[in-house]
Amino acid sequence: MASIALVLMVCFLGFFVPAPSLASSSNDTDFLRCISTSVPSQLVQTPNSPSFRQLLVSSIRNARFVAPATASPPLCIVTPTNASHVQAAVRCGRRHGVRVRVRSGGHDYEGLSYRSVHPNSEAFAVIDLAKLHAVRVDPRKATAWVDSGASIGDLYYHVATADPRLGFPAGVCSTVGLGGLLSGGGMGLMMRKYGLSADNVLDATMVDAYGNLLADKKAMGDDLFWAIRGGGGGNFGIVLSWKVRLVPVPPTVTFFKLAKTMDQGAVNAVTKWQTLAPALPDDLTIRVIVENRRANFEALYLGKCAAVVPTLRSRFPELGVTHADCKEMSWLQYTAYIYYGDSTINRSMALGPFIKNKSDYVQKALTNETWEKIFLWPKDAASGQLVLEPHGGRMGHIAANDTPFPHRSSVLYNIQYVEHWNGKGPGGDLTPTPNWIGSLYDFMAQFVSKNPRAAYVNYRDLDIGVNTVVGGVTSYESGKVWGERYFGPANFRRLAEVKRRVDAGDYFRNEQSVPPLPLN
Numbered sequence: 001m002a003s004i005a006l007v008l009m010v011c012f013l014g015f016f017v018p019a020p021s022l023a024s025s026s027n028d029t030d031f032l033r034c035i036s037t038s039v040p041s042q043l044v045q046t047p048n049s050p051s052f053r054q055l056l057v058s059s060i061r062n063a064r065f066v067a068p069a070t071a072s073p074p075l076c077i078v079t080p081t082n083a084s085h086v087q088a089a090v091r092c093g094r095r096h097g098v099r100v101r102v103r104s105g106g107h108d109y110e111g112l113s114y115r116s117v118h119p120n121s122e123a124f125a126v127i128d129l130a131k132l133h134a135v136r137v138d139p140r141k142a143t144a145w146v147d148s149g150a151s152i153g154d155l156y157y158h159v160a161t162a163d164p165r166l167g168f169p170a171g172v173c174s175t176v177g178l179g180g181l182l183s184g185g186g187m188g189l190m191m192r193k194y195g196l197s198a199d200n201v202l203d204a205t206m207v208d209a210y211g212n213l214l215a216d217k218k219a220m221g222d223d224l225f226w227a228i229r230g231g232g233g234g235n236f237g238i239v240l241s242w243k244v245r246l247v248p249v250p251p252t253v254t255f256f257k258l259a260k261t262m263d264q265g266a267v268n269a270v271t272k273w274q275t276l277a278p279a280l281p282d283d284l285t286i287r288v289i290v291e292n293r294r295a296n297f298e299a300l301y302l303g304k305c306a307a308v309v310p311t312l313r314s315r316f317p318e319l320g321v322t323h324a325d326c327k328e329m330s331w332l333q334y335t336a337y338i339y340y341g342d343s344t345i346n347r348s349m350a351l352g353p354f355i356k357n358k359s360d361y362v363q364k365a366l367t368n369e370t371w372e373k374i375f376l377w378p379k380d381a382a383s384g385q386l387v388l389e390p391h392g393g394r395m396g397h398i399a400a401n402d403t404p405f406p407h408r409s410s411v412l413y414n415i416q417y418v419e420h421w422n423g424k425g426p427g428g429d430l431t432p433t434p435n436w437i438g439s440l441y442d443f444m445a446q447f448v449s450k451n452p453r454a455a456y457v458n459y460r461d462l463d464i465g466v467n468t469v470v471g472g473v474t475s476y477e478s479g480k481v482w483g484e485r486y487f488g489p490a491n492f493r494r495l496a497e498v499k500r501r502v503d504a505g506d507y508f509r510n511e512q513s514v515p516p517l518p519l520n
C-alpha cells in the first residue's frame with residue numbers, strides 16, 4: 001500500500017521521488033528462506049530438487065537454449081497457484097537482491113523468460129505461471145478472463161466450446177502463452193479484421209515491481225494499462241490475468257493451402273501478393289511461406305468456400321484456386337489445422353530444433369527481380385524460410401500510438417526470417433552454418449522499413465541490441481537502439497516514461513527490458 005501511495009504521489013505532484021531500491025547485495029539463502037515463509041514448499045523448486053530440470057525445460061521450445069539454461073539455472077522456480085505467491089516472490093526478491101523473470105508459455109525467441117545471457121553477473125529466480133491457466137468465458141457479454149499461464153489453444157478451446165459463434169484473434173501456434181503474446185501484441189490470421197490480440201484487451205490484473213496487486217486498469221492508471229498491451233513482456237510487472245473481447249466467427253470457415261514452384265510462377269505471384277493481400281476484404285487473409293524455392297500460400301476466409309473462390313479467381317488468378325483446394329471446418333478446428341495440418345484439438349508440446357528468427361516490415365513492394373534473388377539465396381546445409389504476414393484492414397485503421405505496437409497503416413506486411421539447424425544435441429552450435437539468415441537480413445536492409453529499421457517485439461532478436469547497465473540502472477541510450485525498432489521513437493519514449501513511474505529502480509530488468517527514462 002505504501003508504495004502505491006508513493007507512486008500516486010509521484011504522478012500527482014509531477015516530480016520525482018527516488019524509489020526504494022533493490023537490496024545492494026544479494027543473499028540467496030535469505031531469499032529462499034523468505035519465499036518459504038509465504039509460498040508452500042511444493043511450489044518452489046531449487047536446482048537440488050529432483051524434478052527441477054524437468055520443470056526448467058518443460059516449456060523450452062528452442063533446443064538452442066536447453067544447455068545454457070540448465071548449465072546456469074535460476075536460483076529457484078516458483079510455480080504460483082495464486083496471486084499472493086507472485087507478490088511474495090517479488091517482495092522477497094526485492095528485499096534480498098534477487099531479480100525475477102516471469103515465464104508464461106516459455107516461447108520467447110531468445111529464452112529471456114528463463115535464461116540470462118550473462119548468468120554470472122546477476123542471480124535471478126523464475127516465476128513460472130503455468131499453474132495459473134484458468135479461462136472464464138462470459139458468452140453473453142462476449143468477453144473472457146484468461147490467466148497468463150493459459151496457452152492460446154486453451155483460450156480458443158474454452159471460447160469455442162462456450163459458444164461456437166465466438167473466437168479470438170491470436171496466433172497460429174496454439175502452444176504460445178497468453179502472458180507473453182498479449183504483452184507483445186499478437187499477430188494472427190484474423191488481425192486484418194479484428195486487430196492484434198492486444199488490441200482486444202479490455203482489462204487486466206497485475207503484480208507491480210513492489211509486490212502490490214493492481215486489481216484492474218484503474219489501479220494501473222491509463223499509461224501503465226497502455227504499456228502492458230504491446231510494450232513487451234518482462235518490463236512493468238507480472239500480469240496475472242487479462243479480460244479480452246471475443247469476436248464473432250461464422251459456423252464455417254474456409255482454409256486452403258497452395259504451393260507454387262518457381263517454374264509455376266511463384267516469384268511473380270509473391271510480387272503481386274505484396275500489394276494485393278493487404279487490400280483484400282478483411283475477412284480474407286492470405287499469408288505466404290517461402291521455402292525451398294517455393295511459395296506456400298495459406299489462407300483463412302471467414303465464410304464458406306463458395307463465397308471466396310470467385311473473389312480469388314478474379315483478383316488473384318495466378319493462384320488458380322478451385323473448390324477442390326478449400327477445406328471447410330469450424331473456426332476451432334481451423335486453429336488446430338493451420339498449425340498441425342489436421343484438426344485434432346489437443347496436442348502436447350515438443351522441443352523444436354535449434355532456431356534463430358529475425359523480422360522486418362515492408363512498406364514498399366519489392367520487385368520481382370529482388371524476389372527472385374531471395375528465392376535463390378544460397379543455402380547449403382541449414383534450412384530457412386520466410387513467413388510473410390499481410391497487414392491492411394483493421395491493422396491500418398488503428399493509430400500508431402493507440403498501443404505501443406506502432407506498425408500500422410504504413411505497413412504492407414511483416415517478414416519473419418526463420419533458420420533452423422541441427423545443433424547436434426545439447427550444447428551444440430549456437431549459430432547456424434552457413435549463416436543464411438544473417439546474410440539475407442543484411443541484403444534486405446535496402447528494401448524494408450528504415451530509420452529505424454523496424455522489428456516485432458514478439459519475434460525477439462537480441463542481434464538488434466542489448467541493454468547496458470550504468471550506475472545500477474539500464475541505460476536509456478542502450479535501450480533506444482533496439483527499443484525504437486520495436487516501438488518507434490515516440491512510443492519507446494512513452495514506455496520509458498511509464499517505466500520510470502512504475503519501476504524507477506529498474507527491478508524488472510533483462511537484456512531487452514525498457515529502461516526508465518532519465519530525468520533530463
Ligand SMILES: Cc1cc2nc3c(=O)[nH]c(=O)nc-3n(C[C@H](O)[C@H](O)[C@H](O)COP(=O)(O)OP(=O)(O)OC[C@H]3O[C@@H](n4cnc5c(N)ncnc54)[C@H](O)[C@@H]3O)c2cc1C
Nearest residue numbers: 104105106107108113171172173177179180187233234239
Ligand atoms: C512456435 C511459435 C509460434 C509463434 N507464433 C506466433 C504468432 O502466430 N503470432 C505472434 O504474434 N507471435 C507468435 N510467436 C511469438 C510469441 O508471441 C512470443 O514468443 C511470446 O512472447 C510468447 O509468449 P510466452 O508466454 O509463450 O513466452 P515467455 O517466454 O513465457 O514470455 C515472453 C516474454 O514475456 C515475459 N512475460 C511472460 N509472461 C508474462 C506476464 N504474465 N507478465 C509480464 N511479462 C510476461 C517474459 O518474461 C518474456 O520476456 C510464436 C512463437 C513460437 C515459439
Ligand SMILES: *[C@@H]1O[C@H](CO)[C@@H](O)[C@H](O)[C@H]1NC(C)=O
Nearest residue numbers: 025026027028029030031033
Ligand atoms: C546470507 O545471510 C546469512 C544469514 O542470514 C549469512 O549467514 C550468510 O553468510 C549470508 N551470505 C552472504 C553471501 O552474504
Ligand SMILES: *[C@@H]1O[C@H](CO)[C@@H](O)[C@H](O)[C@H]1NC(C)=O
Nearest residue numbers: 038039040081082083084085
Ligand atoms: C493463496 O494460497 C495460500 C496457500 O499457499 C493460501 O493461504 C491463501 O489463502 C491463498 N490466497 C488466496 C487469495 O486465495
Ligand SMILES: *[C@@H]1O[C@H](CO)[C@@H](O)[C@H](O)[C@H]1NC(C)=O
Nearest residue numbers: 061062109355356357387418
Ligand atoms: C520462428 O518462427 C517459426 C515460424 O513462425 C516458429 O515456428 C518458431 O518457433 C520460431 N522461432 C523460435 C526461436 O521459436
Ligand SMILES: *[C@@H]1O[C@H](CO)[C@@H](O)[C@H](O)[C@H]1NC(C)=O
Nearest residue numbers: 153154155157158345346347
Ligand atoms: C482438451 O484441452 C482442453 C483445454 O486445454 C481441456 O479442457 C479438455 O479437457 C481437453 N480434452 C481432451 C479430450 O483431452
Ligand SMILES: *[C@@H]1O[C@H](CO)[C@@H](O)[C@H](O)[C@H]1NC(C)=O
Nearest residue numbers: 267268271367368369370372
Ligand atoms: C518481372 O516482371 C516482368 C513484367 O511483369 C517480366 O517481364 C519479367 O520477366 C519478370 N522477371 C522475373 C525475374 O520474373
